[in-house]
Every structure is written in C-alpha cells, then in structure tokens.
Amino acid sequence: MNAAITLSDVTAGYGHNVVFSGLSLEIPTGRFAGIVGPTGCGKTTLLRTILGVQPIFSGDVRLNGWPVANVPLGTIGYVPQLGSVDWNFPVTVEEVIMMGFYASKRIWPWASREERERTHELAHRLGIYDCLRQPIMNISGGQRQRAFLARALINNPQLLVLDEPTSGVDIKTQHEVLHLLDDINSDGITILLSTHDLNAIASHLPWVICFNKGMVAQGQPHDIFTNDILTRTYGGDMVVIRHEGHFLIANNTLLHLTGNHHGISG
C-alpha cells in the first residue's frame, strides 16, 4: 500500500532562497500528524510543497503514489489559514462549502440536487446547517473553521491538509476542532496540519513532526517533546514539564525572567 505522502530528497524555496533541502518524509495512510516549528521555519512551504503549489528545485513529491502534479481530483482536501481569508467577500456558508465541487466538469453555475444534498449532509454533521444561508462575515470563528472543513471534505478526500487550523480561535473552539479532526481521522482519512501551538494542540496529536528548515525529529509527543529536540527545533532553551502524563512546554529564558524556574525537570 502506498504511503499517503512521500517526499524524496526534496529541495524547495522561493527565487534563489532555499527554505529546506534534501528533505525525505513519509506519512503513512490514515495517520493524524502535525508539523510544529517556529515562525519562518518553513512549515507553510512544506505544506505548499505537499499540496503541489510550491515550485520545487529538485526531488519528488507523491500523494498516494501519484506524482503531486497528477493527483486525481478530490484526493486532497485543504483548509487554509483563517487569517488568509477575505471575510468581507460576499459569499454565504453554503456557497463556500459548494466551492469544493467547482473543479468538477459541471458547467451550469447552479448546484445539482446531489451537490446540494451532500452539502446539507456535511453541514448537519459539522453542526453548521442552521447558518448555511448566512454570509461568512456574520458567523463565529468556530463556524468558519467548520465551513472550510466541510468544503475540504465535500469530495471525500483521502488526505486532509490544514494550515494552522487553530490560530485565531478561542481555546474551546481549538478543542472542538481537534475532536472533529480526530473523528474525521477515525474514518480513515490521513490528516496533516501545521501548528506553532505546542501546549494546546501539538501535545494532543498522535504524531508530531518537529521541523525547522528541515526535519528535526518525528514521533509520538511523549517521545518527541524533550528539552533537546524542542531546543533544536525552536533554537531557544526549551523545557518540558511533565505531570501525570500531561506536558507543559515553555521557554526556559522566559521562565527565568518571570522567576518560575524552580522545580522544573526535563
């Protein structure tokens, strides 16, 4: 069986600037993984490379065994960072979800009965049926995230990619999104997301990839979140506080500044 994502010796960047080079990475089908790393570490470039919209200098990117440029329609579901969306754009939640169908060969502007039924079914599942006719500017952050998730799921993708899905939303919504993604992953969909939030998000993920201009380490959070790996990933002196199976990750310098460094163990 092919891996969901396979990167072989990939070098990518912008213009003459290389962001990462010689990267090889394999994410098996059905995995729920998160890429963590500091701002500017190349997380977005890596996601864009996997999605096939980042020109690469060398190497090979395959999704489910297909070269990324020839992946069949509907294989990938994508949720953009909420901050990159124009919320004043005049579209309703229903119109946003239906955009997921817009790469199909149907030429009529209006939705078919099947498309409408599928949209309503997903909206029911994600709890946004009541706001289908609402403009996107009038709904909450959590509802917006669910609307974009519905658009990503509309074609029953095999791979779901989310760029910082929890940035700009409150803690309650962050947990709701994580539960929802967990539920979607249990249907067999491979999920890859990027996040810079180690405590609220990354520590709850089943698999974490530490990234900083290249792969630092990957594995389950309790193996990966060590002082050494996080310090190498973030470039600062990071400490991991463990208590009854839970983590708290902090920057040691900041802890010293606030005087809270006593009794910390790695």
Added chain:
Amino acid sequence: MEFLVEPLEYEFFRHGLLAALMVGSLCGLIGMYVVLRGMSYVGHGLSHAAFGGAVVGFMLNLDFYAGAGMMGLLAALLINRITRNGEIKLDAAIGIVTTAMFALGVAIISQVRTYSQNFEAALFGNILGITNEDLLIIGLVTACTIISILYLYRPLLFSTFDNEAARIFGIRTEIVQFTFSFLLTLSIIASMNVVGVTMIAATLITPALTARMLTDSFGRMLVYSFIIGAGTGVTGMYLSYIFNAASGATIVLFGALLFCLAAFIKRCRVLFVNQSARQQRQELR
C-alpha cells in the same frame, strides 16, 4: 410617457440607448469580478493602454478596434508576466506598462496635431456617434462575455475568493486568470467609444459596488450588478437627453448617485438591525 418615446424617433438616440444598455450590462457583469479581485486599477490602466494602441493603429492605417485590441491584450499579457513571481506588485506593473502605452499615444498625437480630433471620442466618449459597426462589436463582446462568465462561473468564483485554494482543489487558475484578462480587455475596448477612457473605470466598478451594498451573496450580487449596470446606462441616456448633458458623464454621475442611495439604504438597515437587537436585549432583561 411621451418623454420616453420622443427621443426614440432619432436614430442616433436609438443607437446610443442600445449601446448604453449593452455597455452598462457588460461593465456591470465584468466589473463585479474586477472589484472582488481587487483589480479596479487594472480596468483604468487597460483603457489607457488601449487608447495608446488605437493611436498607434491609426498611424499604421489599422482599424480602431484592431489597434486598441492588440495593445490592450499586450498590456494584459505583460502585466501578468511581470507580476507572476510576485517580485513586482500588480499596481506597480499597471503603472509602468499602461502609462507607457498611453504616453506613446499622447506623444504621437502631439507630433501629428490632426489626430487629436479623431481621438476625442476615445478619450471622453461619444455615445451619440455610435455606428452600426460599433453596435455589432459591442453586441458580440457582450454576448461572448455573458456566455463565458456563465461557463466559467464556478472556477471564476472560487479563484476570485481564494486563488491558491482553488488551485489546490484542481482548478486551472492560470487559464481562468488569462481568460478573465482577455474578457476584461475586450470589454474595455468595446466600451471605449461609448463612455471614454477617462470614465471606463467608474462604469466598471460603480454597478458592482452598488450591488455590494444591497446583498452579501455572490450569486445575487452578480445579477444585481448586471441589472444596475444596464439600468444605469438606459436611465443615464434619457437624463442626458432631458438635461442636454454629455451622455457618458451623465451615465457615470447617475451610477454614482445610485451608489450613494444604496450605501444610505445599507446604513439605515444596519442601524435598524442594531436597534432591534438592542430592544430584544432590553426585553430579555
């Protein structure tokens, strides 16, 4: 009702009215995407490039539309090429390319003074001098644009909303962008003799902005923009006849008036909704 029928006795008015109806609806339709894609300045720039092309074409004994069309398309292609890798922003590319082409036209006119009268219509519009050939071209461009936008409705909407996501979902965004630039250039060239280079930008964006004040749905906004554009063209023509004012300018002014009215209606609606919400909260207490 006589004031509606009386001007129709004149052929120049019938031609002008038909041209205003078609150009109004055409600009309303294409202008919707111009506004939402943040390309208002492109419309303004392309009309200037097309003007330069018309002058060059005239010097080379080419048809007005051929010269304007070639230079307009060349400008659209150059702007796309220059901005492709993101190093130069869209507004800067438009500033360089289209102003240089416009300057070329102005330079030629300044050398051959007899040209100046021929291009007054292109600069300021001459809706009452519309010929059968003009009507045919405007009609063809309008029909072609309506069919293309209906055909491309879905990919155009998605790429206008989020171009990168559209690409990831499998839409060939380069083709969509190129087709849209082509349609925009054709629309500007077809509208040039009617409203003039100086007023095309307003004709393109005003119906769409007015429609935006009235709805938050993309589909409805597109229909409203089309109807408002057509209505503005026809009403503006009658007003110009009644008040004996320049047609292009009257159409633009009437469009601006409609926008103010729509903005006022929107403001009133927001105030009413806020007041109702306040009252509901007070009743709950």
